[in-house]
Amino acid sequence: xxxxxxxxxxxxxxxxxxxxxxxxxxxxxxxxxxxxxxxxxxxxxxxxxxxxxxxxxxxxxxxxxxxxxxxxxxxxxxxxxxxxxxxxxxxxxxxxxxxxxxxxxxxxxxxxxxxxxxxxxxxxxxxxxxxxxxxxxxxxxxxxxxxxxxxxxxxxxxxxxxxxxxxxxxxxxxxxxxxxxxxxxxxxxxxxxxxxxxxxxxxxxxxxxxxxxxxxxxxxxxxxxxxxxxxxxxxxxxxxxxxxxxxxxxxxxxxxxxxxxxxxxxxxxxxxxxxxxxxxxxxxxxxxxxxxxxxxxxxxxxxxxxxxxxxxxxxxxxxxxxxxxxxxxxxxxxxxxxxxxxxxxxxxxxxxxxxxxxxxxxxxxxxxxxxx
Numbered sequence: 436x437x438x439x440x441x442x443x444x445x446x447x448x449x450x451x452x453x454x455x456x457x458x459x460x461x462x463x464x465x466x467x468x469x470x471x472x473x474x475x476x477x478x479x480x481x482x483x484x485x486x487x488x489x490x491x492x493x494x495x496x497x498x499x500x501x502x503x504x505x506x507x508x509x510x511x512x513x514x515x516x517x518x519x520x521x522x523x524x525x526x527x528x529x530x531x532x533x534x535x536x537x538x539x540x541x542x543x544x545x546x547x548x549x550x551x552x553x554x555x556x557x558x559x560x561x562x563x564x565x566x567x568x569x570x571x572x573x574x575x576x577x578x579x580x581x582x583x584x585x586x587x588x589x590x591x592x593x594x595x596x597x598x599x600x601x602x603x604x605x606x607x608x609x610x611x612x613x614x615x616x617x618x619x620x621x622x623x624x625x626x627x628x629x630x631x632x633x634x635x636x637x638x639x640x641x642x643x644x645x646x647x648x649x650x651x652x653x654x655x656x657x658x659x660x661x662x663x664x665x666x667x668x669x670x671x672x673x674x675x676x677x678x679x680x681x682x683x684x685x686x687x688x689x690x691x692x693x694x695x696x697x698x699x700x701x702x703x704x705x706x707x708x709x710x711x712x713x714x715x716x717x718x719x720x721x722x723x724x725x726x727x728x729x730x731x732x733x734x735x736x737x738x739x740x741x742x743x744x745x746x747x748x749x750x751x752x753x754x755x756x757x758x759x760x761x762x763x764x765x766x767x768x769x770x771x772x773x774x775x776x777x778x779x780x781x782x783x784x785x786x787x788x789x790x791x792x793x794x795x796x797x798x799x800x801x802x803x804x805x806x807x
Contacts, residue, residue, distance in 0.1 A: 444506015451490060452757035456482035481649040483760045490764020507762045515641055515759035516707035521751025523714025524744040525661050527722060531715045534662060535669040537805040538631055541797045542670050545635040548793045549575030553786045560778050565591045569599035574786045577671040578603050578639025584678055602783035607638035615650040621795055628802035630662025636794040643667040645760045668708045718744055
């Protein structure tokens, strides 16, 4: 992808992000003046929410010139991942490992529920097993990424991939826009529970990121972004287990042994997850050396070190992830849902609702035992 071919789309996403932050602040000030919200409070309207909605409106009304599309795709693939990597600077390695480990039972149960419910209704509604498997993987594990990894493994057809991606897009988008409000209603004031809920109930990494950023902006609780991110990245790692298992099951059930293709080992390792871990290690070592000798890495004073990791994480959460969320809106073409039929959407709806309910129940019951 040429550098000059992506600049237009990235610039459009950046402008949309900055403009949406301004609009959210403006609307918040209006609500304060109207005494809808208390004086001196933060805007109850998220700039991320505004960016996504405006992006969807632009894409599906006036449309976008082809010149913007490479940059929008680049923002979704690379800038999103770069932003998540930089978020690692906000956590020490022990905090990340502790949260991931203690949240593991909730994550595992939600994944299994998503897989089993989707596959059960695939059989009941008599739709393509490959399509049902793609929907199950996308809902249970990591959204579109799981679909893209699974599709060559089970040799899914192009239309089956399109159905599954549309399914994950529509229900994940609905969850991203509304689950922050539901999470606040259910778990207001508890960032651990809200982060766990968003990280286990919403499908795609980009959608979880968008939901947690919305919550952070509306309720001034940055910790939710960290917890939702760690939860979702932990969930993503299960692709290492689930994809080979599905490959094996398809191979066992097909007499010709030609249904599946042995996947390459490296597709199971999400590099941005490793990047996130590396950043937590950098933060951890810096904090440890600062505590031991008064200077992080024997080079930086406490003030300078705090400035380094604060600026790095702020760039990731405010700008990189903001650009990526604008790209989510600009990439949502509602025409893709036309003519797809309803049965796959019934499965997606039932599975999404079931995973959301199970996640909320588990977080309500066991969330208080998880601390960071």
